[in-house]
Amino acid sequence: MTVRDRRSRPVVAIVGAGFGGLWAAKALRDAPVDVLMIDRRNFHTFYPLLYQLAAAELEPQSVAYPVRSIFRNQHNVRFLLADVERVEPTANTLHTSEGPVRYDYLILTPGSTTNYFGIPGAAEHAWPLRTLEDGMALRDHILSRFEAAAREPDPERRAKMLTFLIVGGGPTGVEFAGALSELIVGPLQKDYRELDLHEVSVVLIEQGPRILSSYPARLSDWAARRLAKLTVDLRLGEAVEAVEPDGVVLRGGERLLADTVVWVAGVRGDPAMDAWGLPLGRSGRVVVEPTLQVENAPNIFVVGDAAVLPDQPLPLVAQVAIQQGKTAAANIKALLSGQPCRAFRYRNLGDMAVIGRGAAVFSRGALQLTGFLAWILWAAVHIFNLIGFRNRLVVLATWAVEYLTFERGSRLLRTPGAAARLVSAR
Amino acid sequence: MTVRDRRSRPVVAIVGAGFGGLWAAKALRDAPVDVLMIDRRNFHTFYPLLYQLAAAELEPQSVAYPVRSIFRNQHNVRFLLADVERVEPTANTLHTSEGPVRYDYLILTPGSTTNYFGIPGAAEHAWPLRTLEDGMALRDHILSRFEAAAREPDPERRAKMLTFLIVGGGPTGVEFAGALSELIVGPLQKDYRELDLHEVSVVLIEQGPRILSSYPARLSDWAARRLAKLTVDLRLGEAVEAVEPDGVVLRGGERLLADTVVWVAGVRGDPAMDAWGLPLGRSGRVVVEPTLQVENAPNIFVVGDAAVLPDQPLPLVAQVAIQQGKTAAANIKALLSGQPCRAFRYRNLGDMAVIGRGAAVFSRGALQLTGFLAWILWAAVHIFNLIGFRNRLVVLATWAVEYLTFERGSRLLRTPGAAARLVSAR
Numbered sequence: 001m002t003v004r005d006r007r008s009r010p011v012v013a014i015v016g017a018g019f020g021g022l023w024a025a026k027a028l029r030d031a032p033v034d035v036l037m038i039d040r041r042n043f044h045t046f047y048p049l050l051y052q053l054a055a056a057e058l059e060p061q062s063v064a065y066p067v068r069s070i071f072r073n074q075h076n077v078r079f080l081l082a083d084v085e086r087v088e089p090t091a092n093t094l095h096t097s098e099g100p101v102r103y104d105y106l107i108l109t110p111g112s113t114t115n116y117f118g119i120p121g122a123a124e125h126a127w128p129l130r131t132l133e134d135g136m137a138l139r140d141h142i143l144s145r146f147e148a149a150a151r152e153p154d155p156e157r158r159a160k161m162l163t164f165l166i167v168g169g170g171p172t173g174v175e176f177a178g179a180l181s182e183l184i185v186g187p188l189q190k191d192y193r194e195l196d197l198h199e200v201s202v203v204l205i206e207q208g209p210r211i212l213s214s215y216p217a218r219l220s221d222w223a224a225r226r227l228a229k230l231t232v233d234l235r236l237g238e239a240v241e242a243v244e245p246d247g248v249v250l251r252g253g254e255r256l257l258a259d260t261v262v263w264v265a266g267v268r269g270d271p272a273m274d275a276w277g278l279p280l281g282r283s284g285r286v287v288v289e290p291t292l293q294v295e296n297a298p299n300i301f302v303v304g305d306a307a308v309l310p311d312q313p314l315p316l317v318a319q320v321a322i323q324q325g326k327t328a329a330a331n332i333k334a335l336l337s338g339q340p341c342r343a344f345r346y347r348n349l350g351d352m353a354v355i356g357r358g359a360a361v362f363s364r365g366a367l368q369l370t371g372f373l374a375w376i377l378w379a380a381v382h383i384f385n386l387i388g389f390r391n392r393l394v395v396l397a398t399w400a401v402e403y404l405t406f407e408r409g410s411r412l413l414r415t416p417g418a419a420a421r422l423v424s425a426r
Numbered sequence: 427m428t429v430r431d432r433r434s435r436p437v438v439a440i441v442g443a444g445f446g447g448l449w450a451a452k453a454l455r456d457a458p459v460d461v462l463m464i465d466r467r468n469f470h471t472f473y474p475l476l477y478q479l480a481a482a483e484l485e486p487q488s489v490a491y492p493v494r495s496i497f498r499n500q501h502n503v504r505f506l507l508a509d510v511e512r513v514e515p516t517a518n519t520l521h522t523s524e525g526p527v528r529y530d531y532l533i534l535t536p537g538s539t540t541n542y543f544g545i546p547g548a549a550e551h552a553w554p555l556r557t558l559e560d561g562m563a564l565r566d567h568i569l570s571r572f573e574a575a576a577r578e579p580d581p582e583r584r585a586k587m588l589t590f591l592i593v594g595g596g597p598t599g600v601e602f603a604g605a606l607s608e609l610i611v612g613p614l615q616k617d618y619r620e621l622d623l624h625e626v627s628v629v630l631i632e633q634g635p636r637i638l639s640s641y642p643a644r645l646s647d648w649a650a651r652r653l654a655k656l657t658v659d660l661r662l663g664e665a666v667e668a669v670e671p672d673g674v675v676l677r678g679g680e681r682l683l684a685d686t687v688v689w690v691a692g693v694r695g696d697p698a699m700d701a702w703g704l705p706l707g708r709s710g711r712v713v714v715e716p717t718l719q720v721e722n723a724p725n726i727f728v729v730g731d732a733a734v735l736p737d738q739p740l741p742l743v744a745q746v747a748i749q750q751g752k753t754a755a756a757n758i759k760a761l762l763s764g765q766p767c768r769a770f771r772y773r774n775l776g777d778m779a780v781i782g783r784g785a786a787v788f789s790r791g792a793l794q795l796t797g798f799l800a801w802i803l804w805a806a807v808h809i810f811n812l813i814g815f816r817n818r819l820v821v822l823a824t825w826a827v828e829y830l831t832f833e834r835g836s837r838l839l840r841t842p843g844a845a846a847r848l849v850s851a852r
Contacts, residue, residue: 042569042573042838043838059485059486059487060485060838061485061838064838066617066838068617068618069613069616069617072616072617075619078620079576080577081573098577132838143468147468147507150505151506151524187495190495190498191492191494191495191498192494193501194504412468412469412486412487412490412492412558
């Protein structure tokens, strides 16, 4: 058989090629182990830029990169394209769609999924924004609403087609609202001369008293003013009580009519984990020891969005996953050499959110930046973190062209007919 | 209503945003008409580079461009995203999925589709390469075969997974064979260290005695030697008698086992046209007058792959469609000013086919070029013809990076599961 068989070295299986998984694997580069990376997709998704995919600002290949290419030069990493179905800790075995996989150490980093908090209709009628497919589907839907509006004579129906409700005023909601607004007042305005763009509204709904609630209040206020300048309609202190096929119902009974409701209000652990047989805590996440180990299974680590540290509430961001991935790798190396595991400590390198072209907010301890300088810092950090030389180059080139021409991504609309043919073709 | 209503000017409806349709619309820029461009997709597909999409060399946005953006600065063009269901010449009306459309002049340029010539199993089991969706689906399939082979212990089954049969030795077959071969010996070899790439075969099957039969024999021979150098297995003078789920049967009974059969052996008129009520000739194409008008319907023109001129056999290439589109537009302007229509005359600007990195064949009358010079000419012509500034820039940047690093496109695999979720999500 061609798959290499090196039974002599312990196998570290890593489930999930997100930030936690990639950085764990990289940290094991020189360890005397074989790493088996397992993911149901053949690519890593750069989640922080997914909203730019949905806003037709970036193309899929700029926010995703094939796992095999990432590890092309790290020879102790193999890749398996498979779905994990169950973990059997007593037998050190993962059961996958491609058969059982034996491990000596296991790092689980399956990430998270959208949390609808049981709001009626939300899972059925709102658009999530968690995966590459979500981003592409949402983009298709948004573009299709403009095509539909362009041939719709009735102003009320047209207004509903051109209303975009975004539920959740965290970084993703804020960034997406800004990008969507700029897509509309920029390229779409030029492409749909028959439409009056005053009929378009982008509405950001946030339950709390301010957007970006985890940031200093000064930055929240700055971001809110900036969004208002981009004609985003901010609805603070408003809770969505139900999502319906044609809009949302707010607490208090007000109805907002819209063909598009985007749900970025919360995340929870991947429901696939429910079947894995691990101790799940609040929001379907795994409760781990301070060392990121699972109780009673010291060779299993959980990192990233899927892990909860009882005494350390952490934001669900890439930084946390990256640092935890490194800690898990370090602890496996410690176990291999008979050393004790160390507890995870989060070091916040700063929070950043971008609000349209050339503007962002940045916060790190006492340092607070707004505007162009924060945006440049944001762009540098994101491009630096994008996996792979080619991705960095393409993203940089795309941004440069966009900045110079104010032109967006290709805006190719995969029509439902075409998409259906695509799948049924085989 | 927002859609502009200018009844005073005659309406020229153009069905199809391919080469013929785009160039006809551009040629009507200063004519006293309103142009209504109708297509079932919101983008133009640059068909000559589709094989590079399938070979993971280019991304969708490099071979497609939104129609509305193309005509952003031509104010007498409107766009309608719709399927044409029927033409009613006596009422000057098109019936579309979005309702009836009245026209004064009509240019039909629906293009062509794959011709399987009734070979049993071909339509069911072979992969076509005619649309953007075809290209994406084929690319996913090819990449999935490598993932499957990487976990397949049985050498015979692995060989079948890694055999790629291309049926048809015309320019598309030759270009795709070259690109696929280079994808495999380049990036895939690096990404699939567990595979022995000697197990991979790319086989090009051509019924005639030589590939590129419309080119001078010297160029065919050069191209054949070049493909052989790229380890493409050329099977000349072999006809496919049947396509089966696991390969093809050749005339004479030989079976070639393969998970992948790509069918680029012929084209025919779009079957949608069968229902349009026009005089169809051989291969489902419309027989037109020398002026490109439809008999007894002098305000209807057919151009491009969908048209047959009885006394002028023409290749089905972009050049013909472009020149015919311009002629149709000129003839409509002639009709508007009471002048006679002129007959279409094809002026061949040269034929070109690329065979892998830095090599092509070019033929124009007595001029015959091979190798790098022909390739540079090819690259210049294609980039020049790509629609839109941004596309040219991205293609150029992509090629430059690829040439310098020998790295290919993103190779993101849209897994069947993910694709199915995408469609069923709504």
